[in-house]
Amino acid sequence: xxxxxxxxxxxxxxxxxxxxxxxxxxxxxxxxxxxxxxxxxxxxxxxxxxxxxxxxxxxxxxxxxxxxxxxxxxxxxxxxxxxxxxxxxxxxxxxxxxxxxxxxxxxxxxxxxxxxxxxxxxxxxxxxxxxxxxxxxxxxxxxxxxxxxxxxxxxxxxxxxxxxxxxxxxxxxxxxxxxxxxxxxxxxxxxxxxxxxxxxxxxxxxxxxxxxxxxxxxxxxxxxxxxxxxxxxxxxxxxxxxxxxxxxxxxxxxxxxxxxxxxxxxxxxxxxxxxxxxxxxxxxxxxxxxxxxxxxxxxxxxxxxxxxxxxxxxxxxxxxxxxxxxxxxxxxxxxxxxxxxxxxxxxxxxxxxxxxxxxxxxxxxxx
Ligand SMILES: [Zn+2]
Numbered sequence: 001x002x003x004x005x006x007x008x009x010x011x012x013x014x015x016x017x018x019x020x021x022x023x024x025x026x027x028x029x030x031x032x033x034x035x036x037x038x039x040x041x042x043x044x045x046x047x048x049x050x051x052x053x054x055x056x057x058x059x060x061x062x063x064x065x066x067x068x069x070x071x072x073x074x075x076x077x078x079x080x081x082x083x084x085x086x087x088x089x090x091x092x093x094x095x096x097x098x099x100x101x102x103x104x105x106x107x108x109x110x111x112x113x114x115x116x117x118x119x120x121x122x123x124x125x126x127x128x129x130x131x132x133x134x135x136x137x138x139x140x141x142x143x144x145x146x147x148x149x150x151x152x153x154x155x156x157x158x159x160x161x162x163x164x165x166x167x168x169x170x171x172x173x174x175x176x177x178x179x180x181x182x183x184x185x186x187x188x189x190x191x192x193x194x195x196x197x198x199x200x201x202x203x204x205x206x207x208x209x210x211x212x213x214x215x216x217x218x219x220x221x222x223x224x225x226x227x228x229x230x231x232x233x234x235x236x237x238x239x240x241x242x243x244x245x246x247x248x249x250x251x252x253x254x255x256x257x258x259x260x261x262x263x264x265x266x267x268x269x270x271x272x273x274x275x276x277x278x279x280x281x282x283x284x285x286x287x288x289x290x291x292x293x294x295x296x297x298x299x300x301x302x303x304x305x306x307x308x309x310x311x312x313x314x315x316x317x318x319x320x321x322x323x324x325x326x327x328x329x330x331x332x333x334x335x336x337x338x339x340x341x342x343x344x345x346x347x348x349x350x351x352x353x354x355x356x357x358x359x360x361x362x363x364x365x366x367x
Contacts, residue, residue, distance in 0.1 A: 008132070008135070008138065008194075008268060008269070010268070010272065010274060010275035010278055011272045011274045011275070012274070012275070014274035014277060014331075015331055016274070016276055016277060016280075016327055016330075016331035016333050017274065017275075017276035017277075017308070019327050019330070019331070020276070020308065020323060020328075023327070024309060024312075024320055024323055027316075027319060027320070027323065028312065037312075037313040037316050038313060040313070041095075041313045041314070041315055044082075044086045044087075044295070044298075044315075045086065045096075045106075047082070048079055048083045048086050048087055049079070049083065049087070051075055051078055051079035051082065052075070052076060052079025052080060052113065053079070055071075055073070055074075055075025055076045055078075055079055056072075056076050056079075059072040059073060059075075059223075060223060063226065073238065073239060076239060077238070077239045077242050077243055080113065080239070080243050081242075081246050081247070081296075083113050083114065084110070084114055084243070084247060085247075085250070085296070085298030085300055086314070087106065088106070088113075088118065088121075089298055089300075089314075090314055091103045091104075091106035091107040091109070092107035092110065092118055092122050092125070092126065093126060093311055094310075094311045095310065095311050095312060095313050095314070104207075107121075107122070110211075111207060111210075111214070111215065112214045112215055113215070114179075115175075115178070115179035115211075115215040115216075116175070116178045116179060116183060117183040117208050117211065117212075118207070118211070119204050119207065119208055120186050120187060120192070120197060121183075123186075123192050123196075124140055124141075124192045126310070128140045128141075128192045128193040128194075129141050130310060131195075132193065132195075133255065133278065133279055133282045133307065134151065134260060134261060134262045134263065134282035135263055135268065136151055136153045136154065136262070136264045136265070137193060137194055137264070137265065138193045138194045138265065139193060140193040141251060142255065142256060142262070143193065144170070147163075147170055148160065148163045148167055148170065148352070149163065149355045149356065150256050150352075150355065151262035152262055152355065153264045156355075156357075160356040161356045162356065163352050163355070163356045164352040164353045167352055168245070171244060171245055171248035171249065172241040172244045172248075173240075173241070174247065174248045175240050175243045175244040176241075179240070187199060223235070250297055250301075251300070253284070253301075253338075253341075253344040253345065253347075253348055254283055254284055254285070254286070254301075254303035255282060255283055256348055256351060256352075257338075257344065257347040257348050257351050258347045258350055258351045258354075259284050260281075260282050261278075261281040261282045262282070263278075263282075276308060276333075277333050279304070279307040280304050280307075280308070280324070280328055280334070280335055281333065281334050283303045283304045283307050284303070284336045284337070284338060284347075285301060285302050285303060285304050285305075285321065285336070285337035286301050286338035286339075286340070286341060286343070287301050287338070287339075287340060287341055287344070288301065288302065288321055288337050293341070294317075294318065298314050299314030299317040299318075300314075302314070302318065302320075302321055304321070304324060304335065304337075305317040305321050305324055308320075308324060321337075325337075
């Protein structure tokens, strides 16, 4: 299967990305700008880890009673989401530090604190999703068959008529699915989408195993020593559902909406396009002016900029967005940013409804 993936290639370069990169490099060339971005990233990482650690210590060691206990659980959930969006994501892209080793070490926070293997994440997210965004069969993020139809080339089924309703409970178990072994299943299959997933060896294997053990210890074993099993079960279910819903929604609003392009390997081979144009037209930004949301989501409401510059600290995305949008307009590349969270959610919902109507091509329905 990997041989197929290697054959699917985009046109290199292009005027749009050449001009965009030149301007972005000029902006990032300033030592002050780079330092400010790095300091913001590190401060945010410290806040995320502090909230998670403080809330967990309060929950497990102080046992503060019902109201403060629920607040502490909310803190654990918020801390986990912040680590996911603002620490492990940047680190596993290589945006946190200068060296690969340091980035991988911090990226291990995905294993230890989220219960998700950073080794498999780097193939699922960095390779399958970032290289082949919204390409059927290649981008694992848009493959939810046979539960949901997320792009027009996927076969229709009668139950997809209700997918705009049941997709939300489905999203709410996403993190649990990965924590419960979806990453191990991917390792056994040896691939994610059409990308090869080699078995981890050496330090990667050690990180994979110890990460699972450390996560199980703090998230399940220690709470079971302190609280009754049913309370741990309820707490874990709540934490994991909220983390899943926030994560899935954030990713889906960027790629699984009416304004995003979807394609297949056959279409790409028949009419090749440059990779940068493909990334911009398969991705949608939202709430670019909302600073609070931008902070909380680790810049993932600026996914166009993230896809073009995944190794740049996410604190720079708002400024890069001005550069990308101007050059997209100049070179005839379709650049879309939803003005509000509501508009983005409605677009996702309309997209799901249109694709759910059995046997009718979504483009005609939406026409
Ligand atoms: Zn990413």
